[in-house]
Amino acid sequence: xRTLCSSTLIGEFFIIGFAGLVAMKDDSLSAGAVxxxxxxxxxxxxVLCGMVTRPGGVQLGWALQIALILSGFVVPMMxxxxxxxxxxxxxxIHFGRKIDEAKARxxxxxxxxx
Numbered sequence: 001x002r003t004l005c006s007s008t009l010i011g012e013f014f015i016i017g018f019a020g021l022v023a024m025k026d027d028s029l030s031a032g033a034v035x036x037x038x039x040x041x042x043x044x045x046x047v048l049c050g051m052v053t054r055p056g057g058v059q060l061g062w063a064l065q066i067a068l069i070l071s072g073f074v075v076p077m078m079x080x081x082x083x084x085x086x087x088x089x090x091x092x093i094h095f096g097r098k099i100d101e102a103k104a105r106x107x108x109x110x111x112x113x114x
Contacts, residue, residue, distance in 0.1 A: 001052065001053065001092070001093060001096025001097050001099070001100050002052050002053050002096070003096070004091075004092035004093075004095065004096040004099075005048075005049075005052040005058075005061065005089070005092045005093065005096060006049040006052060007092070008085065008088045008089050008092045009045045009046070009048050009049050009052075009061070009064075010045070010046075010049065011085070011088070012045045012064065012068065012085055013042050013045045013046060015068075015081055015085065016038050016041045016042050016045065016068070017038065017042060019038065019071060019074075019075045019077075019078055019081075020034050020035060020037075020038035022075045022077070023038075023074050023075050026074070029074070041064065041067060041068075044060070044064055045064060048060055048061055048064065058093060061089055061093075062089070065082065065085060065086040065089050066086075068081070068082035068085055068086070069082030069083060069086060070082075
């Protein structure tokens, strides 16, 4: 699960950065505000890569997904991209857990099962 979730989070890191560049074109937003919000979100996405398997890591990931979708109020394309990454986040968790279970079953059987 960790690998799939981390891959999704690293992808989000770049998307958040690009969204920050787009948000800079809005004259009503200051550069400091845009990069403070984007910087915190980008930092959170990187920190979550190491926290995914810890208690609360997945829930924080969901909070980041919701924040990405809500960022669509500033950069409208983020409604779509946020929803796409929320779907990827769900798939990473769902299929990552299945892979982890399969690995555990295979490890129980030992090397003779191969």
